[in-house]
Amino acid sequence: MADIALPDTPALVQERPDRTRVLSRLRLTNASFRTLTLAAAILVLVILGGVIVALIEGSLPALRQFGFSFVVTESWNPVTEKFGALAPIYGTLVTSAIAMLIAVPFGLLIAVFLTELCPMWLRRPVGIAIELLAGIPSIIYGIWGLFVFAPFLQHTLQPFLIDLFGPIPVLSTLFAGPPYGIGILTAGLILAIMVLPFITSISRDVFEAVPPVLKEAAYGLGCTTWEVVRHVVIPFARVGVTGGVMLGLGRALGETMAVTFVIGNAHRISGSLLAPGTTISASIANEFTEALGDLYTSSLVALGLILFVITFIVLAIARYMLMRIERRIG
Amino acid sequence: MAIKNPNLYRSRRAVNATVMAMSVGATVIGLGWLVLVLGALLWNGFGSLSLQVFTEMTPPPGSAGGLLNPIVGSLMMSIVAIAVGTPVGILAGTYMAEYGRYSYLASVVRFINDILLSAPSIVIGLFIYEVVVRPLGHFSGLAGALALAVLVVPVVVRTTEDMLLTVPKELREAATSLGMPRSHVIAHVSYRAARAGIVTGVLLAVARISGETAPLLFTALNNQFFSTDMNAPLASLPVVIFQFAMSPYADWQKLAWAGALIITFAVLALSISARALSAARRAQ
Numbered sequence: 259m260a261d262i263a264l265p266d267t268p269a270l271v272q273e274r275p276d277r278t279r280v281l282s283r284l285r286l287t288n289a290s291f292r293t294l295t296l297a298a299a300i301l302v303l304v305i306l307g308g309v310i311v312a313l314i315e316g317s318l319p320a321l322r323q324f325g326f327s328f329v330v331t332e333s334w335n336p337v338t339e340k341f342g343a344l345a346p347i348y349g350t351l352v353t354s355a356i357a358m359l360i361a362v363p364f365g366l367l368i369a370v371f372l373t374e375l376c377p378m379w380l381r382r383p384v385g386i387a388i389e390l391l392a393g394i395p396s397i398i399y400g401i402w403g404l405f406v407f408a409p410f411l412q413h414t415l416q417p418f419l420i421d422l423f424g425p426i427p428v429l430s431t432l433f434a435g436p437p438y439g440i441g442i443l444t445a446g447l448i449l450a451i452m453v454l455p456f457i458t459s460i461s462r463d464v465f466e467a468v469p470p471v472l473k474e475a476a477y478g479l480g481c482t483t484w485e486v487v488r489h490v491v492i493p494f495a496r497v498g499v500t501g502g503v504m505l506g507l508g509r510a511l512g513e514t515m516a517v518t519f520v521i522g523n524a525h526r527i528s529g530s531l532l533a534p535g536t537t538i539s540a541s542i543a544n545e546f547t548e549a550l551g552d553l554y555t556s557s558l559v560a561l562g563l564i565l566f567v568i569t570f571i572v573l574a575i576a577r578y579m580l581m582r583i584e585r586r587i588g
Numbered sequence: 589m590a591i592k593n594p595n596l597y598r599s600r601r602a603v604n605a606t607v608m609a610m611s612v613g614a615t616v617i618g619l620g621w622l623v624l625v626l627g628a629l630l631w632n633g634f635g636s637l638s639l640q641v642f643t644e645m646t647p648p649p650g651s652a653g654g655l656l657n658p659i660v661g662s663l664m665m666s667i668v669a670i671a672v673g674t675p676v677g678i679l680a681g682t683y684m685a686e687y688g689r690y691s692y693l694a695s696v697v698r699f700i701n702d703i704l705l706s707a708p709s710i711v712i713g714l715f716i717y718e719v720v721v722r723p724l725g726h727f728s729g730l731a732g733a734l735a736l737a738v739l740v741v742p743v744v745v746r747t748t749e750d751m752l753l754t755v756p757k758e759l760r761e762a763a764t765s766l767g768m769p770r771s772h773v774i775a776h777v778s779y780r781a782a783r784a785g786i787v788t789g790v791l792l793a794v795a796r797i798s799g800e801t802a803p804l805l806f807t808a809l810n811n812q813f814f815s816t817d818m819n820a821p822l823a824s825l826p827v828v829i830f831q832f833a834m835s836p837y838a839d840w841q842k843l844a845w846a847g848a849l850i851i852t853f854a855v856l857a858l859s860i861s862a863r864a865l866s867a868a869r870r871a872q
Contacts, residue, residue, distance in 0.1 A: 284769045291771035292687050298679030299688070299697045302745060305738060306700050309711065312718035367614035375608060376615075384619070386863070391622050393792075393859045394852060395799020397826050398629060401833050401848050405841070406628045451621055458618070482604035505706060512708025514802035515830065539710045539802065546717075546806045562714040566707070573703045581699075 317560030356446025365457030412439030460502030504576030633849025669736030677744025729822030732808025747789025
């Protein structure tokens with residue numbers, strides 16, 4: 259017995275440690291790969307945390323100097339080192355509001371066209387065109403705005419608006435002053451063109467997620483296309499569309515290059531939409547590299563912090579709403 | 589059957605016709621507007637495009653020149669940004685789709701990543717300024733590349749996760765039942781099945797960063813001379829376009845249009861090939 263078993267033993271002895279070695283190596287690879295991916299995932303959180311910490315740290319000198327009055331002061335004077343963020347905040351909010359007022363109805367109507375009216379063969383090309391346009395860098399819209407759109411507005415739309423609303427009390431202040439071409443209104447219009455593809459493509463996706471049975475049932479009752487859209491599609495898609503609109507708003511608020519070209523960079527709040535103004539991102543882009551002194555730089559970083567907080571809130575709401583609709587579909 | 593209330597019927601049809609006409613009108617105006625932008629770009633861009641643009645340095649105002657140094661600078665920064673950002677993005681996406689699919693951490697990372705995806709890029713520039721440029725004491729191409737890398741990560745995370753989630757779980761189960769450890773299943777089964785999708789994500793990330801201007805303004809700054817030194821200020825196409833377009837000199841403005849055309853072509857080519865890749869994958 260022992261004699262027969264003897265030749266086998268060395269082989270077994272050789273094989274067993276090999277096998278355990280392989281297994282433990284595999285276990286080690288798996289564990290280290292898992293840790294590596296986990297570290298990368300945590301790095302994403304660290305980046306966001308780093309952005310917040312770096313912005314707060316960079317803006318401390320300005321916030322310590324001016325306190326809360328930084329947010330409510332209009333003056334922006336590098337010579338006397340008095341800085342206030344009210345004018346850029348105002349410009350950011352007003353240009354984004356103009357952009358949304360135009361882009362939301364247009365985006366929704368285009369989405370209705372794409373999902374309800376458009377012939378099948380045209381749907382894909384138009385959809386692809388819109389998605390490709392959403393990827394065009396904002397500096398392209400900026401350079402177009404500066405060289406083509408602003409001169410055009412200066413000679414056509416703006417004089418027309420001044421003449422049209424001149425005699426009307428409230429609106430005359432809104433459209434007062436000489437037609438510069440560049441200014442708040444121009445920036446708002448450029449932003450509208452920029453966010454239009456985003457809002458359109460998200461709205462279309464959400465509209466397409468409406469179960470066909472619901473729409474067919476409504477058509478079967480004799481509803482017109484508009485009634486189907488109004489009473490079936492929009493109620494179903496409301497949350498998703500709101501999410502898409504908020505996402506577009508987030509883009510408009512933070513957009514830099516398209517605005518910087520045409521806003522005029524004037525730190526004042528003017529009642530007229532035709533006057534030059536500034537936005538948070540345009541101020542930073544225009545002045546950061548020229549800012550002399552810690553307080554000036556720090557005030558610009560503080561502007562960045564305010565912008566980040568505003569967009570964070572808007573984007574968080576947008577994502578929350580889109581997540582809700584995804585859960586319902588999925 | 590007679591219609592009981594012809595007026596109601598008529599008004600419903602009228603409302604419908606009005607809204608539908610408005611929606612067609614909106615589409616025509618919306619698309620027309622975008623065509624106008626592209627048309628002006630092509631017209632002005634091709635008017636100022638020449639071989640010189642690719643072979644000569646940025647000129648001082650009033651003389652002829654090209655965009656060679658910003659093109660090289662942009663390429664260098666994009667390559668470094670992709671080299672840094674892609675591995676991080678793929679690994680993080682892997683964690684979320686494979687190891688921690690249902691974990692609390694993964695849903696938090698997903699949420700934060702989506703916010704980073706659309707965060708204002710100028711804020712990312714400020715972040716890199718605070719953590720890289722200020723401690724080092726000077727602007728550098730490396731800082732610019734890092735700012736771009738921060739923009740690459742969320743795009744790659746998102747597409748990697750989405751693409752890994754579309755891999756059928758039966759594939760993973762089959763591999764696991766053969767005794768493969770999870771890391772091997774991911775490397776040899778999941779990655780292989782999702783490869784085209786992951787590459788699409790990287791292409792989209794390149795498209796995203798190739799036109800980014802705001803994060804480079806105060807990280808890489810600009811450089812009017814030819815330079816390949818990543819530790820010094822580096823020219824980039826978008827920043828040069830910004831500077832030249834805002835200048836009062838006609839030949840600088842012409843170069844800005846040429847640069848804008850080059851960027852648009854690059855971005856469109858990248859997004860179209862990304863689309864073609866994912867379409868080919870779907871056709872399989």
